[in-house]
Amino acid sequence: QVQLQESGPGLVKPSETLSLTCTLSGGSINNYYWTWIRQPPGKGLEWIGYIYYNGNTNYNPSLNSRVTISVDTSKDLLSLRLSSVTAADTAVYYCGRWNEGVDYWGRGTLVTVSS
Amino acid sequence: EIVLTQSPGTLSLSPGDRATLSCRASQSVRNNYLVWYQQKLGQAPRLLIYRASNRATGIPDRFSGSGSGTDFTLTISRLEPEDFAVYYCQQHGSSFWTFGQGTKVEIK
Numbered sequence: 001q002v003q004l005q006e007s008g009p010g011l012v013k014p015s016e017t018l019s020l021t022c023t024l025s026g027g028s029i030n031n032y033y034w035t036w037i038r039q040p041p042g043k044g045l046e047w048i049g050y051i052y053y054n055g056n057t058n059y060n061p062s063l064n065s066r067v068t069i070s071v072d073t074s075k076d077l078l079s080l081r082l083s084s085v086t087a088a089d090t091a092v093y094y095c096g097r098w099n100e101g102v103d104y105w106g107r108g109t110l111v112t113v114s115s
Numbered sequence: 116e117i118v119l120t121q122s123p124g125t126l127s128l129s130p131g132d133r134a135t136l137s138c139r140a141s142q143s144v145r146n147n148y149l150v151w152y153q154q155k156l157g158q159a160p161r162l163l164i165y166r167a168s169n170r171a172t173g174i175p176d177r178f179s180g181s182g183s184g185t186d187f188t189l190t191i192s193r194l195e196p197e198d199f200a201v202y203y204c205q206q207h208g209s210s211f212w213t214f215g216q217g218t219k220v221e222i223k
Contacts, residue, residue, distance in 0.1 A: 045152075045160065045203055047212040061116075061211055094159055100166060101150040101205075105159035 002027040004095050004106035011112050018085050018111055022078040022095030029053050029076045033098035036069060036080045038091035039108070046091075048080065050098055085113045117142055117206050119215035127223040134191040136218045138204035143184045145208030151180055151189045154217075155200045163202075164189065194220070 008020035022034075036048040049059035051069045059067050068081040078095050090113045096102035118141040128134055138149065147167040152160035162171040164180035167187055177192040191198055199222050204215040 044216050045154075045205070045214040047205070047214065050212075058210055096159075100148075100169075101152075101162040101164075101171060102160070103162050103171060105161075108159055 002097060002104045004097070004104055006093060006095050006106045006109040008109060008111070010110060011114060012085055012089075013115050014086055014113055015084055018080070018082040018089065018093075018113075020080045020093055020095075020109065020111070022080075022106055024076040024078065024097075027076075027097075027104075029071055029073045029078070034069075034071065034078045035096050035098050035102060036078075037094045037096060037102070038089075039094070040088075040091045041110075048082075048093075051078070087113050089113050116211050117144065117209050117213050119204055119206060119213055121202075121204060121215035121218045123218060124216075125219045125221060127221050128194055129223045130194050130196055132194050132223075134189075134194055134198070134220055136189040136191075136202055136220075138182075138187040138189070138215050140185045140187070140206060143208075144187075144206045147183050147187075148206060148208035149180075149182070149187045150205045150207065151178075152203045152205065153198075153200050154203065160203065191220075 003025045005023045030053045035050040051057045066083045070079045092108040094108045095106045097104040120139045122137045149167045151164040154160040168180045201217045201219045
């Protein structure tokens, strides 16, 4: 059974870089697309970007200059970096496996941007 | 950017009722690459429908998706107590994937 678990700091200061890791178990990074999606408290879903296991990426244009998604196929790890964060980046961050839709989701991790 | 507009914002229904949720795109969604998710409070979303009309693995057949081009519909034929939740559509037909703002299905 595929399981995903996000991890990283729950609190990030404004202007700093948000870094999250998504650990995959019960499956392999290979041959799939992987995505990050976020949800501000009480609001809807926002697509951040995706990465193919070979490293090809595509990002939300509104975040493009600040976001980096990477994979480590040897460790079945997915990573997200978002630079120059502001309070507007406060959200629950989800990682997921893309298979014509996100068919497996992590439980999500709340990241708060505050000084 | 393809903007997805979901309506209504809130749907107040009773168990056993039929629910019809709409997702309208600002331009045609290539290959009907339209997905529906269900999200319950405090949980991650769950994939219901992919490519507009295909049920995901394990999804009950009371959930159905239809539509093409710019107009898509999610229908729940008979609401069960566990179906009261927020539903989102998402398109991946363009390189910039987008979500609708969600429809909340609440108990009347």
